[in-house]
Amino acid sequence: MTTQTTAPETPGTPAAPAPAGLIGIPPHIGRALAVGGGVLTIISTFMSWTWTSAFPGDLTVYGYPGGLQVLVLIGGLLTTLFALAGYGIKGLRYVVPSGGDAALKFAALAAFATAWYTVIAISVELGGVVNLDPGGYLVAIATLTAFVGALALPFDQPEPDPIDPDDDSWEKFKNRSSHKWETVKAAFSSRPPRPVGKLPTYVEILVIAVVMALGLLVFTYGIGTQYDELFVGFLITAGFGFAALNKSGLVAQATEITSRHQTITVWGAFIAAALFPFTQTDDQYATIGVYILIFATVALGLNIVVGLAGLLDLGYVAFLGVGAYAAALVSGSPSSPFGVHFPFWAAVLVGAVASLVFGVLIGAPTLRLRGDYLAIVTLGFGEIFRITANNLDGTSGPSLTNGSNGISSIPNLTILGFDLGAPHTIAGFTIGRFANYFLLMLLITAVVVLVFRRSGDSRIGRAWVAIREDETAALAMGINGFRVKLIAFAVGASLAGLAGTVQAHVTYTVTPEQYQFAGPIPPNSAFLLAAVVLGGMGTIGGPLIGASLLYLIPNKLQFLGDYQLFAFGVALILLMRFRPEGLVANRRRQLEFHEEAEAPTVLSKTGA
Template sequence: MTTQTTPSESPKSPGTPETSDTPAAARAGLVGLPASLGRALATGGGVLTIVSTFLSWTWTTDFPGDLTVYGYPGGLQVLVLIGGVLTTLFGLASYGVRGVRALAPGSADAAVKMAALGTFGAAWYTVIAISVELGGLVNLDPGGVVVAIATLVALIGALALPFTRPEPDPVDPDDTGWELLRHNTRQRWNTFRAAFAADTPAPARPLPSWAEILVIVAVMAVGLTVFSYGVGTAYDELFIGFLITAGFGFAAVSKAGLVARVSAITAKHRNITMIGAFVAAAAFPFTQTSDQYATIGVYILIFATVALGLNIVVGLAGLLDLGYVAFLGVGAYTAALVSGSPSSPLHVHWPFWASALLGAVVAMVFGVIIGAPTLRLRGDYLAIVTLGFGEIFRITVLNMDGTSGPDVTNGSNGISSIPNLNILGFDFGAQHQILGTTIGRFANYLLLMLIITLVVVVVFRRSSDSRIGRAWVAIREDETAALAMGINGFRVKLIAFALGACLAGLSGSVQGHVTYTVTPEQYQFAYAVPPNSAFLLAAVVLGGMGTISGPLVGASLLYLIPAKLQFLGDYQLFAFGVTLILLMRFRPEGLIPNRRRQLEFHEESETPAVLSKAGA
């Protein structure tokens, strides 16, 4: 018999609308507790989690981070504190508390679940790590026990929050036992996924322009803080806790509808957003006390800039290029040959602007030469040909050593001792005092790469919004239909190939000076250290094809995570692969997708909202 919910049993959540005649079975949570009790447990557990971070979690300082201090969170306690604050705030928002409700214009219940799950993961990871590294649960202080219980209670309460269960798929009476098992497993997975799904955000209240600009500034400040904290994690346990907290925290904020609101504001003020992002990135070296982490920053920017160039080829034009890293190598070798390096057979020293332009032009010429005979192919055949081009480039520069071929690239030794840049008297290899902060060599190159990245972003943006950009999208979606509409497919694809190669060559001209040496093995399809063709393609797909911020975020993650997982040794690639599989499983459209690609993967849930916006 179907029972009906009552206000006392299942109070209406502002983020999860329900009617009085909604069956209780359809609104029940994953845990068989009343919704009112679930909200109380989740919110109370969040508050208790905050309190526990001000207690001592272990009695000894042998565990990194010094978790023995009362009244001052440190190390992993800070991450659990952030998770507890998010859980508490979204729990209060699910009650409809005035002032806090604005933090969850989407689904407060789904946000509570994600926040509680992330806080539980970070806290229990810390408790388990303390027990394993120090030799048992006896090493836990009262604070460690309290946080374990508090986060568990908050998670149980969050899982008791109601959600709309999906309609069960009909069962075929002729199904075998294995088919029934697959059917039941799929139905359970759909139910679990629906429990964490967010509702359509409510219509946003318009904000004055000055308030929207302040929102953009705040978002950039938070982004800079999170990135600086992740790069500067001093030990392995802290980085793993950071990944757990940042991942589930972003998911909670997204389920709450804040990401959609911020995206709408940044789309409205695109120029201000781009300037704000540039300023935030430029401030990164000033947040570091040494040049150690600026090294990671400059390599991330090189990787991200090249990925953004590949996004033109793959994301906009839909051309699968598996040898794109070769264009980076063309630019790097070209700039290195005219850099004044003693190992360069040309023995010339051009200024940076000339070598950078030469690297970009030569890479573009190679793009036209390679693209002209191959871009008449499609799909897998084009991918195989571009993969072959990447290997041909590597083998060619390897053999141009004066023995197997002309003496141009010094073979496997490469071009070494590339001098530091000197632009208008500014030596990029020396330390400088800027605004009272000592800026080292890699920080200097990071600021230079920011300018290069800004140029690439402007080119990408202007190209995608132009007539040729719309032609690229048409080719990507349906080349046959685009050709029938009068688009010259070969010319359009060749322009995309040449432009992407030009941007890669521009980045390569800086990479050669940063690394001091360019060698053939740096430009393999799957080199151990990014950027390489495999990682570049993964960065574009993971971040979000066809967007500007997607490849930048994807490249940052794909460079930062392997660099921080080196302590895993032989299991590093395994852990990295599992991470990619999970991201692609739960976010197949990319971390920051465009609207078209998001509809392809979430058509049923997203189409009504998009159609309503289009109608408005």
């Protein structure tokens, strides 16, 4: 709760004015508007917004929110809750540990943006505002009222840093931005959350379970959006809603609790992910899920190379291709010139070892380079692999990969008599082909996470971080830089090959076009690198979340056509502008990008 205070009066000195918001409405009226607007927003979601079911989601039903109304309802609930917390109601102060009103502003913005997007979409698609029912008009007015009320609330103006008269950078700082921009930034800022006392162990475990269940619910809802308007609304609500929870301090408190129980958190995350196939009625969205896991696993392997060792690899997708081709050649495919059919465990070893060998062969002569030179060489390796696989067609070169036709008709995997290509019934749930591969890929992801955690906490992991931070200083301390970097390259390549063995059987066909530097649909080297950077370099959860978003969003934004990559690029630019350390960043990178942050007593090694 933001309190209004005034400076103590002294004789002959007028009292300092009470803090105000971005607009001239008194704060107590603004809070009342926020509460009233939030309540009316909730009520409006139970009303009809349009008279016809032609608009997706059927928003014509009274008493039952559906489609985009559910998202606006969530925004209205958050707005009302955060607004009431500002009154100091007993019990609600735990909802906003940060004590400010920044969370209320973002919650009101989430409801306002989603509601007005829906109203505008109805008007455009159905031919005018005449197609709105009373609920549509009410939600537009209610969300606007709540947002205006939130902007009227006071905010904490950050104190400027002391001015060093000998430092001319102060003049540069004054010219960098206008006073208005600083005011807007302060309006959406919040104080650090209050320290959280250690709760009983069973309570903290319950909190972790709730967080994992909420994550599964959000992911399942996002991946299962059935029409374009709903997915756009989901992005708006999820983006501003997460910002509201972050500004409230709840995210920081949940992070503190999970950091005290890392093992339980990791196990909880994998259990929640394993429940995903059981929430689906068919393989329609399990298909996207298994590709996300493949993409995420490869991104986590790249995180060893880029995030821990600091080696910029622009051709990493080639190692995924090496593993996929190696597994396809021994899979029993009629297109394979070898004519052999290895069991699953042998195919996995072949794919991982083949990628490891290629990683060593490519890394040995090139890892003595640094920076941009190394990036150019790895980019060339990725293109050489794709061109070579395209030329091994029996005409331009030996008959090995069938050229552009690739290796097709790859049979499904069979593990201990369990055919992953056939549906199976488990506890009354029918698990289809892609759900089977999803569970298999989840197991492989668990192995990759284990390797990442163990290697990151080991002596070699600390050497990788030392090389990343300052290679010259690391060499001066006795670290064998070439050997350490080669190990990172080999481990990352083998993990990519491990994922490639499953990808070959999931896609049925392996072709050179699947392994390019850039393309509209991942996995490719550009998207893999973006997943690591945007998710959080050097962390475990960062690449997993980044890869999920980078695969899901382009897949769902295909209705934008030629504007798809433009919209996606704008979103990435905004993310890097306001959170350059990534979605899940370790403490060290937060200090690098936010110099005003207070230095921690102990820096995290991997930021897991």
